[in-house]
Each structure stands twice: as structure tokens, then as C-alpha cells.
Amino acid sequence: AQTVTQSQPEMSVQEAETVTLSCTYDTSESDYYLFWYKQPPSRQMILVIRQEAYKQQNATENRFSVNFQKAAKSFSLKISDSQLGDAAMYFCAYRTPSGGGADGLTFGKGTHLIIQP
């Protein structure tokens, strides 16, 4: 079974600074997908960024980028120029490619990100 570990229950960063959230995972699969979701106090789960395991290039989305280390099974999220609106719970998630069915996501326990003004 796949597991996802987020070792930082809470992180705090000054507004406009850069912060990195860590995520490691365990799998025997060679092809899979990794995601970072953001869940603000409104509880809406919002996709931040995704990475396909077969791609060596790290994904980026504006101020958000990942450092994907496949051999180390590590998938960290870097947020540059942090903004107050970035404050939320961040979940790292894993899924395998769906075959005959459509699989759900396996989530880490989450990291609560606090932005200090």
C-alpha cells in the first residue's frame, strides 16, 4: 500500500518570504502522480500543482514549484513571495494511474501554513 508522509504539522513564514513544505511517499509503482492541494478555512480543496512521475522536469505554477526527487521518493512544495491568501492546510497526495477503475487519492496528514504579516 502507498503511504504519504508530511513531517511538518505546522509551518510559519513571513509575508513575501519563501517557504518549503516537505512530503515523502512510499510506493513500489514506477508510474504515478503526485499532487499538492490547498485547503483554506473555507474547507474547499484546491489543486495547487501536480507532477507526473515519468517527467524529470519539476512542475511550476506561478509562485508554486516542486522539487521532485524520484529516487528519494520526495516531493516538496516551494512557495515564493508568500501572500496572506496562501495561509491554509496543504496536503500532499498520491495516486497510481487508473487501470480498469478510477482510484482515489492517498493523502498525507497535512501541513498547516501560517503567513505572518
Next chain:
Amino acid sequence: DTEVTQTPKHLVMGMTNKKSLKCEQHMGHRAMYWYKQKAKKPPELMFVYSYEKLSINESVPSRFSPECPNSSLLNLHLHALQPEDSALYLCASSQRVAGGRETQYFGPGTRLLVL
């Protein structure tokens, strides 16, 4: 447009009540999901529908009964729930693509309180 809608936003029910949660998407997605999320915990998968057929049922108690009437709509029927079933219920959808590259998009959730 990546919108998944859920109704109601909030629901309070007694242990003898019967209620239903509704989820809708109009993105042409053919996979839909129910997750349960307790406070300060990650979401946990309950059910997966693929092409309107139940493909995954993660050992959920029978007091939860999913239904997928068509490709855009997903219901979760609730009956004889327990107070420990109080949680945020999240619906998600994804486009079924060969090779499984789909991304799941979530609705805003229904916050359920069982008294």
C-alpha cells in the same frame, strides 16, 4: 471551468433521519468520488464511480448508500447515522483518461452534524 457543486452546504440530522447529499459537475468527467474528512485530518476515500458504475467501496458502513443516476450527478444517501459520522463530506470528479492522468477536482463539501 473546473466547478463541482455540492448541496447542502450544511446539514444537521438526527440518528433516525434519512437525508441525501448531492454533488454535480458539468465538465464531462466520468469518474466521481466521495471522501469523508474529519476535523484536522486528511480526506479518506469512501466510494468511486467510474462511468456511472461503482468501482470502489472502501468498506464503508451500509448506512451510507451512494448513487450515480447519470454522469453528472452523484448522491450519497444517509440513514441511521451515528454521531461519529459527523464530518465534512467532499465530492470530487475527474476525467477518465487512458493512463490515468486525470486530476481530481473537489467540491466545497457538505458539513454534516449528526445529533
